[in-house]
Amino acid sequence: MNQWITFDWEALGANFWSATVDGLTFGGIYALVALGYTLVYGVLNLINFAHSEVFIVGAYAIVFTLTSLGFGPSVPNLAWYAIAANLLLAVIFGMLAAAITAFIVERVAYKPLRAKGAPRLVFLISAIGMSFVIQYLIFVWRGPNPEPSVIMFKNEAIFDIGGTLIYFDSILIVTAAILMMVVVDQFIRRTKLGRGIRAVAQDPDTATLMGVNRERIIISTFVIGGLLAGVAALFYVMKVPSGVLYMGGFLLGIKAFTAAVLGGIGNVRGALLGGLLLGLIGNYGQILLGSAQWTDVVCFVVLIIVLMVRPEGILGSNLGKVRA
């Protein structure tokens, strides 16, 4: 009889480096989704519960695009630049779909309530309702099963470091996550819109008095979060080809939120740090405890501990305090 919980330090030791690489890869995906939570939270002080659905809509768009471009369950027989062009097209559609969904979520579930000055609980409940609606619209449309998996390219090992193989997708995802993070960070720090976002995060009323269009800033944050979720969706489909189903966003959403809190919610750099850390913790925990299902439990426990011990997260949690 196999044990349901182990403390298998030996297995962890043996798989340490491959678990690290894998954890960082997932961490990159968490980080990109976490950015959406962090930006909206920084500006509105609210958790966007529907962000996980924004993400999964992006994943659906990517799968549909790739399928119609001829990708399928087997490795495509194309030159690398053709694949790259196809993936670029897919990610653009994914980003668009996710951004449009985020826009709709904001317009339907947030804007009318903001106009009325509703209490916080009301926002949360309407966002949950919205997330439920999107999930089950997908369910009604696509049924309970995941989409047939789409393989994007032949995943080859690029490096071999002391027996640990590092695959192409890991390098791509982690690099892209870091790159996106730098772009967003610089965007928040340097552009006019970024300055507006910081101003609204710091003090919405004063920002409005200073001529910042608050509504525009809020809608932009939702859309930026959606665009990033679209990028995350591409990597998610790459890494978990059979994971695109109506509920697929839910658990990933909670983990991404955990990542955002871990790094410091409202903090762009914190989202990256939190994402990568959470990816590592989840992966180590899963190997240590002996079953893949422990990943989620470990992540929830991390969330509770972080909130208890250091609710402002590792890097502190204020989007408004960022200096240009």
Next chain:
Amino acid sequence: MSTGTPMGGASESQARADELVDEITKPSRLRGLSDWWNHLPRVGQWGFLLIAVAAAFALPLVNIPLVTTEPGNNWPLACAEMARYALVAIGLNVVVGQAGLLDLGYVGFFAVGAYVAALWTSPDSTMVHIPYLLTLPLAAMVTVVFGVLLGIPTLRLRGDYLAIVTLGFGEIIRLLATIIPALKGQVGFQQIGRPPGENADGNPVFANSEGAPWYWLTITVIIVVMIALGNLERSRVGRNWIALREDEDAAEIMGVPTFRYKLWAFGIGAALGGSAGAIAAGQIGFVNNQRFDVQMSIMFLVAVVLGGQGNKFGAIIGGALVAYIPLRFTAIAEYKYLIFGAVLVVLMIFRPQGLFGKRPHLLTFERRAHKRIANLADAPTSAPAAKEAGQ
């Protein structure tokens, strides 16, 4: 950055107080039913309540055409499910409606209650077996322990953090039921116990296919719970909950030990959810890890929000409706999550107080205060006039 109520105005509390006086003193405006009720003498109220209870008990026996869920679903069984949802909604209403804590993992407590009943009565379990009826208080006690264990680390958190942590808790319970072998995952537990008693034909009274006895058991529990909660709401605990819900910072400053009373609400809510879970396990006779998903938590939340947060009668109606609608209109049952999700959004935008908003029930001696304020409003000019005359 404003941290308290991000969208609130400065004179919000004054406005709320005015609203309260307004609402009490203007009896005719759209408050017909509740006003009529508040102006009834105590004896009259009890009389109507007795009739309502009698009608509630008769519900599974009268099979009214158009209202009934048949032929699609057995009507007494549907009644049992409605009563179960109502009990859950009452429990969640204590947490969400009374104390203002958004709990998205309520199904976790429901699951714990169901597993308690399963572990202590099912022949599939190796634990000591006890009579089924004892598992109801036992389930309540065990879930209180779970509620307190979850509450101590998390109830100091802000509202939206709490929401996501409880969401995680519900998932953890479900995952643990899958992972831990003693909880038997998808195989589950069969032949869960039932209350004693046999019919003349030798079949048990509380058979799994008989809805009516389970319904009666559930509403008996509901009545006891309603009386107890009614008293609790009028006590110091209830007043502190309301203070908490309306403005946590203000409550803390006025000396309400907010954490302790949040824990109270959490524990009581957990106990009720656990009891409902134990009843569900007994009626269905089978428990496995498949039923306690996050969708169920959201449905419970819909029940409370639809009925009206903070109104326990509303919670009963909301719970019954959430169970009834998919059973009655089987054509739309497939889309129930979609529909109820949309209901949440629409309610929040157009009627956040739900079908039956909470009464401005802030005072312990509400009736007496009500009369006094009403008398004041009848003679609004006399007091200043007298003052002027004195000068």
